[in-house]
Amino acid sequence: MPRLERLEYFSSRPEGLLLFDTYHGACSALPIHRHYEAYASFVLFGAYEEYSVDGRYNFDAGCLVVHPTYHAHGNIFLNGNARIRGIKLSSLNAGGQTFAGRVRNATAFAALLKKRPDRAEELVLDAISERKNSLSHASAPDLAIAAATAWKEGERLSIADAAKAAGVSPEYFARLFKSHYGLSPVAYRAEHRFRNAVRMIAKAPRISAAAHACGYADQSHMGRDFKRRTGGTPRDLLKSTDQICSIGKQC
Secondary structure, three states: OOEEEEOOOOOOOOOOOOEEEEEEOOOEEEEEEEOOOOEEEEEEEOEEEEEEOOEEEEEEOOEEEEEOOOOEEEEEEOOOOEEEEEEEOOOOOOOOOOEEEEOOOHHHHHHHHHHOHHHHHHHHHHHHHOOOOOOOEOOOOHHHHHHHHHHHOOOOOOHHHHHHHHOOOHHHHHHHHHHHHOOOHHHHHHHHHHHHHHHHHHHOOOHHHHHHHOOOOOHHHHHHHHHHHHOOOHHHHHHHHHHHHHHOOOO
16 A cells, blocks of 8 residues: 655645645555545656556656546556655536646646645646646557447447457456456446446436436436445535535636
């Protein structure tokens, strides 16, 4: 597990720390875990891979990565130590997209974050507003990407059909898919369905419509899925979204 090092700054806001540093040793890993708040990671030194339903990506020193609320991912730190500065964000909508890019002047950006932690969120949002999303993809099997793309676009493609189209067995397809995304095909589709529901509810608070559109059997089914993944309900998401919009820049 990583060692958490708290900076000498605490916010007066009830949610506590705005900034925190984590140190990760070489050959360490974090299995897939979920963050319940939006946050940004700025890589101070070192490098790592991150895998999720978004794919598998490589980040190194100077990269700024922004994750939306409820994002689930795993991390692998292979070549040397890595130090990551985390920045809590309050003004990003639930269900938003992951963003990654390289900061123009990483040394100055890191110094300013530490000097003015009260402006950390503003600095992050300014940085991503002037940069294009430039996620660096790790190589992936074509058959895994084809299936993931189909499921993201809402196609009702079965695992058996995906494997058949690629000319491999369902078992081999499942192993290859998980080796890249860190999730089995079944778990991938379930996580993607959940993220779509979070995004829909945040934009248009019609819970029953979101359940139907995202492929849940009914509203109760979606409620159970939310409870398992977040500990709360879709209505709890609505309340948190209202709070975000009341203090944030993006609604």
